[in-house]
Amino acid sequence: MISQNETILIVEDDSQIHNFIAYILKQEGFSYFIAKSGQIAMTTLISQKIDLMILDMGLPDLDGMEIIKKVRSWSEMPIIVVSARDQDKDKVSALDAGADDYLTKPFSAAELMARIRVMIRHLNKTAKPPIQPIISVGDLSIDFEKRQVFLNGEALHVTPLEYNLLGLFFRNIGKVLTTQFILKEIYGIGYGTDTQALRALMAGLRRKIEPVPAKPRYILTEIGVGYRLVDE
Amino acid sequence: MSSNKSHILHDISLTILILTASTCLGGLFRMLDFHETNVVVVFIFSVLLISRVTRGYAYGICASVISLLLFNWFFTKPYYTLKVNDMTYFITFAIMTFTSIMTSTLTTKEKQAAAEAHEREYESNALYQMTNHLSDAEDASAIAEITVRTSSDVLNCNTACICFDENGTPEKSFIQHKSDGTIIRRELTNPEELKRRMEIINDSSETIGNECCYPIYGKSMILAVLRVPLDTCSTMSPSQARMLHSIIESAALAFERLRSLQAQAKSREEATQERYRSNLLRAISHDIRTPLSGILGTSEMLMDKLKQEDSNYILARDIYQDAEWLHNLVENILNLTKLRDGKLVLDKQPEAIEEVIGAALMVMEKRFPDRVFDVDIPDEVIVVPMDARLITQVIVNLLDNASKHTPADKQILISVIRDEEKVSISVADRGTGISEKDLPNIFQMFYTTRSKGADTRNGVGLGLAICQSIAEAHEGSIQAQNRSGGGAVFTFTLPLRKDKK
Numbered sequence: 109m110i111s112q113n114e115t116i117l118i119v120e121d122d123s124q125i126h127n128f129i130a131y132i133l134k135q136e137g138f139s140y141f142i143a144k145s146g147q148i149a150m151t152t153l154i155s156q157k158i159d160l161m162i163l164d165m166g167l168p169d170l171d172g173m174e175i176i177k178k179v180r181s182w183s184e185m186p187i188i189v190v191s192a193r194d195q196d197k198d199k200v201s202a203l204d205a206g207a208d209d210y211l212t213k214p215f216s217a218a219e220l221m222a223r224i225r226v227m228i229r230h231l232n233k234t235a236k237p238p239i240q241p242i243i244s245v246g247d248l249s250i251d252f253e254k255r256q257v258f259l260n261g262e263a264l265h266v267t268p269l270e271y272n273l274l275g276l277f278f279r280n281i282g283k284v285l286t287t288q289f290i291l292k293e294i295y296g297i298g299y300g301t302d303t304q305a306l307r308a309l310m311a312g313l314r315r316k317i318e319p320v321p322a323k324p325r326y327i328l329t330e331i332g333v334g335y336r337l338v339d340e
Numbered sequence: 341m342s343s344n345k346s347h348i349l350h351d352i353s354l355t356i357l358i359l360t361a362s363t364c365l366g367g368l369f370r371m372l373d374f375h376e377t378n379v380v381v382v383f384i385f386s387v388l389l390i391s392r393v394t395r396g397y398a399y400g401i402c403a404s405v406i407s408l409l410l411f412n413w414f415f416t417k418p419y420y421t422l423k424v425n426d427m428t429y430f431i432t433f434a435i436m437t438f439t440s441i442m443t444s445t446l447t448t449k450e451k452q453a454a455a456e457a458h459e460r461e462y463e464s465n466a467l468y469q470m471t472n473h474l475s476d477a478e479d480a481s482a483i484a485e486i487t488v489r490t491s492s493d494v495l496n497c498n499t500a501c502i503c504f505d506e507n508g509t510p511e512k513s514f515i516q517h518k519s520d521g522t523i524i525r526r527e528l529t530n531p532e533e534l535k536r537r538m539e540i541i542n543d544s545s546e547t548i549g550n551e552c553c554y555p556i557y558g559k560s561m562i563l564a565v566l567r568v569p570l571d572t573c574s575t576m577s578p579s580q581a582r583m584l585h586s587i588i589e590s591a592a593l594a595f596e597r598l599r600s601l602q603a604q605a606k607s608r609e610e611a612t613q614e615r616y617r618s619n620l621l622r623a624i625s626h627d628i629r630t631p632l633s634g635i636l637g638t639s640e641m642l643m644d645k646l647k648q649e650d651s652n653y654i655l656a657r658d659i660y661q662d663a664e665w666l667h668n669l670v671e672n673i674l675n676l677t678k679l680r681d682g683k684l685v686l687d688k689q690p691e692a693i694e695e696v697i698g699a700a701l702m703v704m705e706k707r708f709p710d711r712v713f714d715v716d717i718p719d720e721v722i723v724v725p726m727d728a729r730l731i732t733q734v735i736v737n738l739l740d741n742a743s744k745h746t747p748a749d750k751q752i753l754i755s756v757i758r759d760e761e762k763v764s765i766s767v768a769d770r771g772t773g774i775s776e777k778d779l780p781n782i783f784q785m786f787y788t789t790r791s792k793g794a795d796t797r798n799g800v801g802l803g804l805a806i807c808q809s810i811a812e813a814h815e816g817s818i819q820a821q822n823r824s825g826g827g828a829v830f831t832f833t834l835p836l837r838k839d840k841k
Binding site for chain 2: 122124125127128129131132213214215216217218302303304307308310311312314315320321322323324328329330331332
């Protein structure tokens with residue numbers, strides 16, 4: 109068993125689910141705390157050093173959104189939201205409030221572990237201060253100093269908007285970015301909610317970086333939520 | 341008819357009687373050597389009297405002319421001729437005629453006005469009574485009974501009322517007035533005929549057999565039919581016809597009020613039921629999904645721990661697969677219920693077709709890791725207003741279906757064609773195809789093809805029904821066809837224009 113340094117907080121009222129998550133985490137060598145209610149979660153968050161939180165949105169006492177907002181007021185710890193609600197709006201508002209990723213019940217152990225690993229890696233990377241000038245994912249890389257994009261080692265011509273979009277994804281590898289967040293970052297605050305331009309921009313970018321745009325390798329579509337740049 | 345004749349006879353004899361009496365009185369005056377003016381006054385009075393006691397203008401006017409002639413004949417010199425010696429009599433004649441005609445017209449008019457007022461009072465009284473009773477009526481047959489009573493009273497015959505139900509079909513029995521004043525219920529002999537005839541009616545009434553049928557319409561449909569004997573209909577006076585019209589209108593209002601009350605009660609009841617139902621659905625969705633998540637996770641964990649050759653591994657895998665199947669079923673039922681009830685509010689956004697197809701392919705990759713799907717999309721970006729999650733579900737369902745019916749080495753192709761108004765997305769396979777028998781029913785709920793063994797768990801027959809509901813909610817369509825060269829193709833379309841909302 110590999111021992112991990114990170115401590116994970118599981119906030120979940122359903123005992124079957126938290127037992128299952130706890131089991132996986134134990135297998136992977138993480139230490140963890142279980143909070144069966146929002147109140148307990150808040151106490152644990154204050155009293156313990158927590159590196160990552162897995163948060164169920166349907167808690168009996170506190171609203172998940174509130175926990176996210178409170179935690180975000182003092183910590184940047186990764187938050188993975190688990191939700192039985194298949195309403196995209198809840199996911200989107202959780203992500204917009206500061207959650208980093210989401211899983212919809214039922215989810216597989218492999219899925220959960222993959223998300224946790226990405227978050228932990230992310231955590232370690234951002235801990236090392238200056239952001240590396242060149243970041244790669246697969247055959248795709250971006251050079252932040254030269255403002256250039258490379259595919260298979262060859263320079264790729266992208267428009268300034270496409271570069272900004274790609275840059276945004278590379279700064280948030282593995283993280284789900286909501287459509288609203290991207291709109292705000294790319295087009296500025298006050299742009300509104302017209303997603304049509306973003307869809308077209310994304311399609312143009314995909315035609316340059318993806319061999320088959322309908323089967324993307326790099327930037328995946330999270331239907332009804334946003335996009336995510338895969339982590340390797 | 342006979343009563344009319346006797347009226348005329350009565351009026352004529354009265355006229356003759358009065359004129360004779362006036363002539364006699366005139367004779368008496370002549371014998372007593374009264375001045376002729378008195379005779380003129382007597383005749384004018386007689387005309388007034390005749391106008392008063394007879395009906396219509398005719399008798400009064402005739403009487404004026406006859407009294408003039410009588411006066412000329414009996415009382416002006418030379419007597420017993422129509423000759424006149426003194427020309428000043430002509431002035432007397434003119435004034436006398438004029439006065440008597442005017443008197444007669446005025447009297448008749450006044451009489452008619454009085455009669456009309458009386459009639460109106462009677463009408464309004466009858467209608468008032470009817471409305472009064474109608475407001476207390478609690479069901480359709482009570483309204484029918486009041487209508488029948490009032491109309492029988494007014495028309496002086498035996499009417500009947502046939503109520504129609506919400507679907508515009510006549511009820512089996514109807515209300516009939518009997519000559520002794522009682523009301524009975526009778527069996528309707530030919531409801532189909534009545535319904536058919538009432539549907540094509542374009543006049544205010546329709547004759548069926550010996551009865552005249554007056555439809556009672558509500559805002560949108562026929563509510564009842566008032567049946568009046570044919571001979572009453574043909575001899576009806578204008579005022580009776582007017583009354584009948586008012587009765588029908590009052591009845592229509594009453595029936596309509598009853599309908600709307602019933603509709604209100606029904607919608608209240610439906611709202612309650614809907615609340616129960618959505619509570620139940622919420623309970624199902626939460627209480628089934630949550631433990632299923634647990635079962636899925638735990639069995640996956642077990643599979644992870646065990647080696648693939650281990651017999652326990654197969655047990656764990658079976659648990660996992662069954663739980664997943666059950667989970668899909670629950671999701672499908674929930675989605676379909678929401679869709680069919682029209683409760684699902686579409687979250688339409690402009691979405692790129694390639695992204696939804698990509699998302700669907702990602703789902704399929706997890707379900708069928710070894711399967712390759714071919715994609716044929718035009719190079720241009722096609723952005724369509726849609727609820728992306730639902731459309732992804734349609735594509736997943738179609739791809740899933742295709743995968744289950746197509747051998748692993750055969751092609752499954754998903755292609756997109758765009759034209760002026762719509763985008764067509766098709767999933768074509770080289771599988772077993774659809775048998776002719778199944779083709780018309782394939783989108784029905786819970787329809788599963790019989791071609792496979794009874795043990796196959798693959799379909800509960802909801803997937804395609806969901807696809808159809810989703811396509812239709814987007815104002816699009818979905819079709820299934822067999823391909824030449826084997827296999828099936830499912831094509832669904834989405835309109836390109838933004839909807840008016």
